[in-house]
Amino acid sequence: MIKTYINPSYTEWASLTKRPTATYESLEPLVASVFESVKKYGDQSIINYTDQFDGIKQDDFRAKTDEFKKAHNSVPDALKKAIQNAKTNIASFHRAQLIDNIKVTTQAGVECWQEKKPIEKVGLYIPGGSAPLFSTILMLAIPAQIAGCKEIVLCSPPSKDGTLPAVVLYTAQLCGVKNVYKIGGIQAIAAMALGTESISKVYKIFGPGNQYVTVAKQWATRHHVAIDMPAGPSELLVAADKTANPNFIAADLLSQAEHGKDSQVLFVTTHKPLLEKVAYAIESQLKDLPRKEIASAALKNSKAVYFKNDSTAIEFINNYGPEHYIVCVQNEILYLNNINNAGSVFVGNYTPESAGDYASGTNHTLPTNGYSKQYSGVNLDSFRKAITFQKITKEGIQSLGETIELMASAEGLEAHKNAVSIRLKTLKDEI
Numbered sequence: 001m002i003k004t005y006i007n008p009s010y011t012e013w014a015s016l017t018k019r020p021t022a023t024y025e026s027l028e029p030l031v032a033s034v035f036e037s038v039k040k041y042g043d044q045s046i047i048n049y050t051d052q053f054d055g056i057k058q059d060d061f062r063a064k065t066d067e068f069k070k071a072h073n074s075v076p077d078a079l080k081k082a083i084q085n086a087k088t089n090i091a092s093f094h095r096a097q098l099i100d101n102i103k104v105t106t107q108a109g110v111e112c113w114q115e116k117k118p119i120e121k122v123g124l125y126i127p128g129g130s131a132p133l134f135s136t137i138l139m140l141a142i143p144a145q146i147a148g149c150k151e152i153v154l155c156s157p158p159s160k161d162g163t164l165p166a167v168v169l170y171t172a173q174l175c176g177v178k179n180v181y182k183i184g185g186i187q188a189i190a191a192m193a194l195g196t197e198s199i200s201k202v203y204k205i206f207g208p209g210n211q212y213v214t215v216a217k218q219w220a221t222r223h224h225v226a227i228d229m230p231a232g233p234s235e236l237l238v239a240a241d242k243t244a245n246p247n248f249i250a251a252d253l254l255s256q257a258e259h260g261k262d263s264q265v266l267f268v269t270t271h272k273p274l275l276e277k278v279a280y281a282i283e284s285q286l287k288d289l290p291r292k293e294i295a296s297a298a299l300k301n302s303k304a305v306y307f308k309n310d311s312t313a314i315e316f317i318n319n320y321g322p323e324h325y326i327v328c329v330q331n332e333i334l335y336l337n338n339i340n341n342a343g344s345v346f347v348g349n350y351t352p353e354s355a356g357d358y359a360s361g362t363n364h365t366l367p368t369n370g371y372s373k374q375y376s377g378v379n380l381d382s383f384r385k386a387i388t389f390q391k392i393t394k395e396g397i398q399s400l401g402e403t404i405e406l407m408a409s410a411e412g413l414e415a416h417k418n419a420v421s422i423r424l425k426t427l428k429d430e431i
Contacts, residue, residue, distance in 0.1 A: 001279065001282060001283065001286075001296070001299050001300075002253075002265075002267065002279065002282065002299055002302045002303060002304045003302075003303050003304070004275055004279075004303075004304045004305075004306070005303060005304070005305045005306070006272075006306050007306065007307060007308055008305060013316060013319055016303055016305065016316075016320075017316075017319055017320045017370070019232060019233070019235070019264060019368075019369050019370070020233065020262050020264055020301040021232045021233065021262070021369055024211065024214065024215045024218070027211065027212060027215045028215060028219070030186070030212075031186050031212070031215050031216050031219045032219065034049060034186040034187055034190050034216070035186075035190045035193070035194065035216075035219060035220075035223070037049070038187060038190040038191055038194055038196065039190075039194050042196035042197050042198075043196045043197045043198050043199075045187070045196075046061060046183055046187050046191055046196060046199075047059065047061070049185070049186070049187040050158075050183055050184075050187065053185055053186075053187070054157065054158070054184065054185070055160070056158055056160065056162050057162075058158070058162050058182065061158075061181050061182045061183050061198070062179075062180070062181055062182075062198060063164060063169060063172075063180040063181070063182060067163070067164070067169060068169050068170075068172075068173050070166070071164075071166035071167070071168075071169035071170045071173070072169075072170055072173065074166045075166050075167050075170045079167065080170070082359070083134075083138070083167075083170070083171055083174065084174070085359060086135070086138055086358055086359035087138055087142065087174060087175070089359055089360060089361040090138050090139065090142050090359075090361050090363075091142050091146065092361060093361035093362060094142060094143045094146050094361075094363070094379070094380045095146050095380075097379060097380035097381065098146070098380065099116075101113060101114060101115045101116070102114045107396070107399060107400060108395055108396065108399055109392060109393040109394070109395035109396025109397070109398075109399060109400075110390070110392050110393075110396040110399075110400055111390065111391045111392075111396075112388065112389070112390045113388070113389050113390075114386050114387070114388050114389070115386070115387050115389065116381070116384045116385070116386055116387075117384060117385055117386075117387055118147045118148035118149045118150070118383060118384055119147070119149055119203050119204050119383055119384065119385060120149065120150045120151060120203060121149070121150065121151040121153070121200060121201070121202040121203045121204075122144050122149050122151070122152055122153070122202055122203065122204050122205070122206060122383060123152075123153045123154075123155065123189075123192035123193075123202035123204070123205040123206065123207075124136075124137070124140045124141060124144070124152065124153065124154045124155070124177070124205075124206050124207050125155055125156070125184075125188060125189065125192075125205060125206065125207030125208070125209055125213060125217075126140075126154060126155070126156040126168065126207060127156070127157070127184075127207070127208055127209050127210070127213075128156050128157035128158070128159070128164075128165075128168075128184055129157065129210075131259075132156070132164075132165045132167070132168050133208070134165070134167045134168045134170075134171045135171075135357060135358050135364065136207060136208065136364070136365065137154070137168065137171040137172055137175055137177070138171060138175065139363050139364050139365050139378065140206045140207060140365065140378065141154070141172065141175035141176070141177050142175055143363070143378065143379065143380045143382065143383050144206075144383050145175065145176055146380060146383075147380055147383035147384045148384075149383055151179070151200060151202070152176075152177050152178075152179065153179045153181070153192055153199060153200055153202055154172055154177050154179065154180045154181065155180075155181045155183050155184065155188035155189075155191065155192060155199075156168055156180070156181075156182070156183075156184060156188075157182075157183065157184020157185060157188070158182040158183070158184070162182065163182070164180070164182055179199075179200070181198070181199060184213075185209075185210075185212050185213060185216070186212050186213070186215075186216040188213075189205060189209075189213060189216035189217055189219075189220055190216065190220070192205055192220075192225075193205065193219075193220035193223050193225045194223060201225075202225065203225065203226065204225065204226040204227065204228070204383075205217055205220055205225060205226070205227050205228070206227070206228040206365065206378060206382070207228070207365065208231050208234075208365065209231070214230075214231055214232060217231070218230065228365060228378055228382055229365075229367050229371060229375045229377075229378075230367070230368075230369065230371050230375070231367070231368055231369075232368045232369040233259070233260055233262040233263050233264065233368065233369075234256055234259040234260065234263045234323060234324075234368065235256065235263060235264045235265065235266075235322055235323045235324065235368055235369075236252065236253065236255075236256035236264075236265045236266070236322065236323070236324040236325075236326065236353055237265070237266040237267075237268060237317060237320060237322035237324070237325050237326070238252055238253060238265075238266070238267050238268070238325075238326040238328065239268045239269070239313060239317060239325070239326065239327050239328065239329060239335060240267070240268075240269050240271070240274060240326075240328040240329060241269065241270050241271045241274075241328070241329045241330055241331075242271040242273075242274070242330075243328065243329065243330045243349075244269075244271075244274065244328035244329070244349060245328075245349055246274055246277035246278045246280075246281045247281045247285075248328070248349055248352070249267060249274070249278050249281070249326075249328065250278050250281030250282040250284075250285050251281075251285060251352070252326055252352055252353055252354075253265040253267060253278075253282060253299075253302070254282060254285055254286060254289065254295050255352065255353060255354055256298075256324065256353060257294070257295040257298035257299055257302065258289060258291040258294055258295040258298070259294075259298070260294060260298065261294055261297035261298055262298070262301065263298040263301070264298065264301045264302055265298065265299070265302045266302060266303050266304075266305065266320065266322070267302075267303070267304040267305070268304075268305050268306075268307065268313050268316060268317060269304070269305075269306055269307075269313075270306070270307055270308065270309065270310055270313055270329075272306050275304050275306055278304065279304070282299070286299075310329075310331065310334060310335070314334075314335060314338045314339070317339065317341075317342075318338075318339065318340050318341045319341075320341075320370070321341035321342065321370040321371070321372040321373045322341075322342050322343065322372065323342075323343040323344070323366045323367060323368045323372065324342075324343060324344055324346065324353045324356070324366065325339065325342040325343070325344070325345045325346065326345075326346045326351070326352075326353060327339075327345060327346065327347050327348070328348065328349050332347060332348070340373075341370075341372045341373045342372050343366030343367050343368070343372045343377045344356050344362055344363075344364070344366055344377055362377075363377050363378045363379060364377075365377060365378035366378070394427055397420065397423050397424065397427070398424065398427060401420045401421075401423070401424045404416075404417070404420045405417045405420050405421060408420070
């Protein structure tokens with residue numbers, strides 16, 4: 001089911017690390033037309049596209065107070081308690097990321113400092129469909145609140161009856177999100193990027209989604225809107241040796257494979273007998289999964305790779321740059337100290353990737369498709385921006401002035417030089 005590779009050569013690595021991502025160019029004309037329509041017709045365009053793409057007719061797509069009340073009453077108490085527990089852990093981890101402002105005297109009379117400010121308006125996209133990801137609300141709304149974002153807009157595709165799942169509304173309310181809209185897909189991203197009569201234009205858009213949402217987020221950057229990161233299908237890599245449990249490995253691989261048919265999981269091991277044991281465990285566990293058809297399709301994109309030594313295995317893992325990375329090896333320190341490219345790392349036999357997806361405290365909005373080589377996952381600073389300040393006294397401009405003059409003159413920017421020179425002359429005349 002999962003293709004197996006034994007000591008693949010470096011020349012094979014490019015094909016082994018290739019993701020099953022679709023080419024997005026074909027979707028751009030559709031995305032561009034939706035954006036243009038939303039820009040021109042606003043709310044009416046949203047209504048039309050929701051009917052066209054989702055088969056849902058609605059005149060008003062904002063979630064109402066009575067819908068929140070009904071949702072609160074219909075979510076089971078045990079699930080509420082679980083969500084609240086997860087919220088506490090996620091809040092604790094992200095609140096710990098608050099740091100004091102930095103202030104430095106770089107030389108006598110020259111003081112520089114940095115302050116973090118919240119991004120005032122943010123948009124959160126919460127996927128729906130067969131698996132509404134209410135957990136993503138926790139991962140995005142909690143740090144947005146801690147960061148101090150003044151306005152939070154949340155969009156999520158409605159069910160066929162035009163409603164949002166009760167657990168989505170409950171979680172949004174628990175996280176203090178009031179502006180919730182029952183729209184999804186390209187039109188939701190366009191609405192947040194451009195603004196409509198009902199939906200405020202935001203400054204940055206967060207959240208995962210299908211290929212249409214991915215392209216729409218990238219298109220949004222053409223309209224002076226930032227996005228959290230490029231994103232694609234979810235992925236997981238498990239590294240294991242003889243100390244690992246094959247049943248645990250199989251369960252972890254399947255947990256990620258069930259996300260979608262275009263998901264990908266990789267199993268890397270330095271213990272060859274594990275290949276067969278994990279393959280057997282996957283086959284055994286798969287048959288009982290409700291989403292086995294989806295997981296089976298994802299497994300066709302997946303690979304099991306054996307390397308005879310740790311150093312080659314680690315080099316391959318860094319080359320792949322997984323979104324999620326589980327380390328189940330005896331020499332944890334070796335693998336952890338040498339990982340450079342990963343979205344989030346899960347250490348040990350009793351740390352499933354599911355923990356990070358839901359409740360341990362770390363964020364599950366992570367870079368995919370190898371972007372962990374240059375992007376971080378969502379964190380508190382994703383919702384903030386840094387502003388630098390400086391103040392120079394008379395003493396400071398006199399001590400630093402000549403340096404600025406010489407550098408400005410060397411670049412041929414005489415007005416820059418003069419901005420210093422005129423001050424130095426004034427101070428000299430005062431003596």
